[in-house]
Amino acid sequence: xxxxxxxxxxxxxxxxxxxxxxxxxxxxxxxxxxxxxxxxxxxxxxxxxxxxxxxxxxxxxxxxxxxxxxxxxxxxxxxxxxxxxxxxxxxxxxxxxxxxxxxxxxxxxxxxxxxxxxxxxxxxxxxxxxxxxxxxxxxxxxxxxxxxxxxxxxxxxxxxxxxxxxxxxxxxxxxxxxxxxxxxxxxxxxxxxxxxxxxxxxxxxxxxxxxxxxxxxxxxxxxxxxxxx
Amino acid sequence: xxxxxxxxxxxxxxxxxxxxxxxxxxxxxxxxxxxxxxxxxxxxxxxxxxxxxxxxxxxxxxxxxxxxxxxxxxxxxxxxxxxxxxxxxxxxxxxxxxxxxxxxxxxxxxxxxxxxxxxxxxxxxxxxxxxxxxxxxxxxxxxxxxxxxxxxxxxxxxxxxxxxxxxxxxxxxxxxxxxxxxxxxxxx
Numbered sequence: 387x388x389x390x391x392x393x394x395x396x397x398x399x400x401x402x403x404x405x406x407x408x409x410x411x412x413x414x415x416x417x418x419x420x421x422x423x424x425x426x427x428x429x430x431x432x433x434x435x436x437x438x439x440x441x442x443x444x445x446x447x448x449x450x451x452x453x454x455x456x457x458x459x460x461x462x463x464x465x466x467x468x469x470x471x472x473x474x475x476x477x478x479x480x481x482x483x484x485x486x487x488x489x490x491x492x493x494x495x496x497x498x499x500x501x502x503x504x505x506x507x508x509x510x511x512x513x514x515x516x517x518x519x520x521x522x523x524x525x526x527x528x529x530x531x532x533x534x535x536x537x538x539x540x541x542x543x544x545x546x547x548x549x550x551x552x553x554x555x556x557x558x559x560x561x562x563x564x565x566x567x568x569x570x571x572x573x574x575x576x577x578x579x580x581x582x583x584x585x586x587x588x589x590x591x592x593x594x595x596x597x598x599x600x601x602x603x604x605x606x607x608x609x610x611x612x613x614x615x
Numbered sequence: 616x617x618x619x620x621x622x623x624x625x626x627x628x629x630x631x632x633x634x635x636x637x638x639x640x641x642x643x644x645x646x647x648x649x650x651x652x653x654x655x656x657x658x659x660x661x662x663x664x665x666x667x668x669x670x671x672x673x674x675x676x677x678x679x680x681x682x683x684x685x686x687x688x689x690x691x692x693x694x695x696x697x698x699x700x701x702x703x704x705x706x707x708x709x710x711x712x713x714x715x716x717x718x719x720x721x722x723x724x725x726x727x728x729x730x731x732x733x734x735x736x737x738x739x740x741x742x743x744x745x746x747x748x749x750x751x752x753x754x755x756x757x758x759x760x761x762x763x764x765x766x767x768x769x770x771x772x773x774x775x776x777x778x779x780x781x782x783x784x785x786x787x788x789x790x791x792x793x794x795x796x797x798x799x800x801x802x803x
Contacts, residue, residue, distance in 0.1 A: 399765035401739070401746060429772055430740050432714075432721040437741055439722060441639045444648050487656050 394419045402426045485540075485566075485582065486573040489559065489591050492539055492546070504550040507531040519545050519562050520587070520613045527609030540564075549606055554594070556606060562588035586612035622666060629672045630662050636676060636742070637683050643737050644687060644730055654690060658683045680742075681752055684734075724774035732767030735760055 394412045397405055402423065405413070413420050515536050516523055523529060530550035537546045545560040557580075561567075567589035572581045580593035581603060592603040637658060641651040661682050662669075669678055725733065738744040738752060746764070750757045 396765050399768045400761040401764065425772070426768060429721075429768065429775065432717060432775070433725060433736065433771065434740055435714075435718055436721040436725050437639070437643055437737065439718060440646075440725070441642055444642055444646065484653065484656065487660060 391416060391419055395422055398423050398426050402430060486571070486580070488540060489580065489582070489593060492537070492559070504532055504555075505530045507534045507547075515545055516610070519543070519560060521545070521560060521562070522611045522613055524609055524611055529606065529609035549609075551594075551606060556603075557591075557593040558606060559591040559593075560585070560588070560610065561591065562612075564589040625672070626663060626666055629669070629675045630659070630666070630679065633676045633679050634659070637679050640680055640737065640742075641683055641687060643725075643741075644684075644734060646726065650687075650690065654683065654686045657686045661686065676742075677744075677748065677752065680738075684752065720778035721775050723778050724771055727774050728767065728771055732763055732770055735763045736767050736771070739764060 390412055394409050394416070397409045398419075405423075413423055512523060512531055512534050515534050518536060523531075531547055532550055532555060533546075533548040535546045537544050539546075539559070539561065542561065542563040544562070544564075545558075547558045547560070548555045549558055550556075562585070565588060567582055567584050570581055570583040573579075580591060582589060582591045584590075585607075590607060592606070634655070638651060638655055641654050641658075642648065645651060645654075658679065662679055665682075669675060728736075735749050735753065738749045739746075744752065746757050746760050749755075749764075750760045753760065755763075
């Protein structure tokens with residue numbers, strides 16, 4: 387095999403979509419290299435299809451469940467150990483956990499929440515969204531709600547509110563479907579201060595850019611009544 | 616407050632649209648959905664923190680992929696020669712397309728390919744990076760990238776043909792020094 391064939395195949399192997407004029411000229415007259423070029427294009431095409439298939443398979447719920455079920459006992463034990471260690475660790479430090487990072491990120495994703503004036507949320511919309519989570523706003527609460535939305539968070543439906551407090555707007559996330567929070571956790575991340583704690587149903591997160599959020603949270607949360615049935 | 620809103624708006628418009636791309640990129644490098652999610656969150660937090668360093672919004676995707684690569688590397692201590700243990704991968708769910716068998720053989724080959732070869736091929740074939748862009752991303756010379764791409768395709772071909780049981784000749788094998796000698800004379 388001539389050196390020019392070597393050069394041609396290396397050029398093809400390095401960048402088949404951008405072969406130069408000299409390589410193209412060689413391909414026009416060398417059947418073996420032309421065949422090599424076609425096989426390289428086929429491999430590239432299959433490679434791309436393979437990547438696409440993998441991204442479908444590795445993130446589908448079915449794939450996740452199968453992986454979970456096949457190692458359920460070990461995963462359960464590991465999960466309990468992880469939760470126990472994590473709770474103890476978070477209790478003694480303010481280091482952001484994956485959940486708290488997700489909470490902050492959720493805020494980043496909804497910048498419109500902070501652009502609303504105090505009390506801007508429509509009362510009918512407040513009632514409707516809270517009712518969808520089986521929660522009621524106490525009539526005498528005096529809560530000033532700037533923003534309210536039903537959102538997706540970590541695969542669950544939550545109520546996302548911005549409530550006006552003495553120290554400015556405070557974000558409250560009512561995570562009625564989250565049963566993973568065993569005790570109060572305080573955190574500080576990306577300029578936000580907050581806490582996550584168990585609620586009458588699920589959990590609740592309170593975040594603010596002001597570190598006085600602790601002083602507000604209990605009073606603010608009293609405005610919401612969890613209904614049964 | 617206004618500056619903060621503008622920053623958030625820029626993040627939502629320039630960075631968030633590439634979440635799926637970054638997610639796929641990480642998944643293809645490590646084949647670990649849990650690790651991918653963790654590194655993905657770290658990547659976007661770091662991007663948020665460093666948003667002011669992004670000079671050109673048009674370069675946001677490559678900027679994010681670079682951050683993602685570094686975040687993934689931080690999760691591994693010591694030399695990073697192989698990120699995945701083939702035995703720990705989820706079972707290969709068989710394809711149902713017309714070329715299912717070929718595709719499954721290629722998926723096995725891609726999983727077996729060392730990440731140092733897999734990454735530049737992903738960047739070139741999927742993301743359409745030029746060799747210059749790959750070199751900047753991987754902090755290599757363009758010549759080194761050309762060598763990796765060529766050797767990566769050769770190894771991928773060998774793995775794929777080994778999986779298919781195909782005995783057709785794959786052409787003369789050249790050693791690395793010979794490859795680099797030829798590549799150094801190539802126009803880039």
